[in-house]
Amino acid sequence: MVIRTQGLSFSFGNQQVVNSISLEVPEGSIYGFLGPNGAGKTTTIKMLLNLLQAGEGSIHIFDKELKSNRIEILKQIGSLVEQPAIYQHLTGKENLMNRAMLLQVSEQRVNDMLSLVQLTSAANKKAGQYSLGMKQRLGIAHALLNDPKLLILDEPTNGLDPNGIIEIRELMMRIVKEGKTVFVSSHLLSEVEKMATHVGIINHGKMMFQGTIQDLQNINQPHIFIETDNSADAANLLKRNHIDITEVENDYLLVPFTSKQQIGDINNLLVQNGITVFGINKKHKDLERLFLDITQSN
Numbered sequence: 001m002v003i004r005t006q007g008l009s010f011s012f013g014n015q016q017v018v019n020s021i022s023l024e025v026p027e028g029s030i031y032g033f034l035g036p037n038g039a040g041k042t043t044t045i046k047m048l049l050n051l052l053q054a055g056e057g058s059i060h061i062f063d064k065e066l067k068s069n070r071i072e073i074l075k076q077i078g079s080l081v082e083q084p085a086i087y088q089h090l091t092g093k094e095n096l097m098n099r100a101m102l103l104q105v106s107e108q109r110v111n112d113m114l115s116l117v118q119l120t121s122a123a124n125k126k127a128g129q130y131s132l133g134m135k136q137r138l139g140i141a142h143a144l145l146n147d148p149k150l151l152i153l154d155e156p157t158n159g160l161d162p163n164g165i166i167e168i169r170e171l172m173m174r175i176v177k178e179g180k181t182v183f184v185s186s187h188l189l190s191e192v193e194k195m196a197t198h199v200g201i202i203n204h205g206k207m208m209f210q211g212t213i214q215d216l217q218n219i220n221q222p223h224i225f226i227e228t229d230n231s232a233d234a235a236n237l238l239k240r241n242h243i244d245i246t247e248v249e250n251d252y253l254l255v256p257f258t259s260k261q262q263i264g265d266i267n268n269l270l271v272q273n274g275i276t277v278f279g280i281n282k283k284h285k286d287l288e289r290l291f292l293d294i295t296q297s298n
């Protein structure tokens with residue numbers, strides 16, 4: 001594991017904001033760290049970066065205990081927490097060159113990172129004129145300059161338009177192809193589900209779910225999605241026939257899926273009772289709904 005925490009906790013005064021979190025972030029993964037606003041994501045990330053001291057629990061990064069190997073570990077982590085530190089009056093390239101000189105990194109590496117984050121053509125433009133998405137990408141290039149093994153990003157897509165979100169997503173995928181591990185937080189599942197290999201979902205400081213994206217989809221119970229000319233009548237008819245109903249809306253209803261045969265039986269029952277069926281098929285709830293169910297179930 002690249003990151004492993006056990007029983008990690010933190011309180012601001014008497015408000016416990018991180019409550020016994022055990023993270024497991026495998027090497028080479030894009031780990032989406034999800035939770036609604038205020039769930040405790042930034043606080044957890046600050047503990048991983050040793051910017052806050054954990055109240056309780058342990059943190060191992062690259063299989064080494066963080067506090068006793070602080071410098072060695074932090075040298076191999078690139079991070080972007082809150083706003084990227086960018087000088088607005090310098091060009092994108094000058095911003096990176098400044099840091100490259102400090103780190104004794106070559107100009108070639110700067111050019112390579114500009115190319116990776118697709119800012120080559122804007123390299124000589126003042127960073128103050130960059131869009132929010134370009135600034136985020138410059139911040140990520142900044143974090144990647146010293147070739148870290150692990151990249152930790154706190155809400156990198158916050159405030160970006162759909163195009164900016166896609167650009168960051170594609171960038172994450174290119175970074176992982178270079179053999180790195182990416183730990184990225186977000187309050188929107190839809191922003192990470194298309195790129196994450198693993199997810200951890202927290203709420204009120206507690207881990208509600210951790211596993212692969214596939215595990216998350218597997219707990220997503222399938223339903224039969226039924227569209228008829230009269231949802232209320234259809235629901236009453238099904239109830240009278242002892243069929244469970246999960247949800248009734250004006251234009252559809254949902255019944256937990258048990259078998260293919262059941263779909264046929266429900267269809268026959270509805271049609272024989274004068275209800276017109278426009279559509280009936282097996283469906284998974286979308287992941288965003290599942291995310292809300294998980295975070296609201298606490």
Ligand SMILES: Nc1ncnc2c1ncn2[C@@H]1O[C@H](COP(=O)(O)OP(=O)(O)OP(=O)(O)O)[C@@H](O)[C@H]1O
Nearest residue numbers: 012017035036037038039040041042043044155187
């Ligand atoms: N410096 C602080 N002093 C007191 N309370 C704080 C401090 N920083 C954060 N908190 C509180 O801790 C809780 C967790 O905040 P945190 O920033 O970790 O959440 P988050 O999941 O990152 O949310 P967001 O996406 O809104 O940043 C919140 O209730 C917040 O108000």
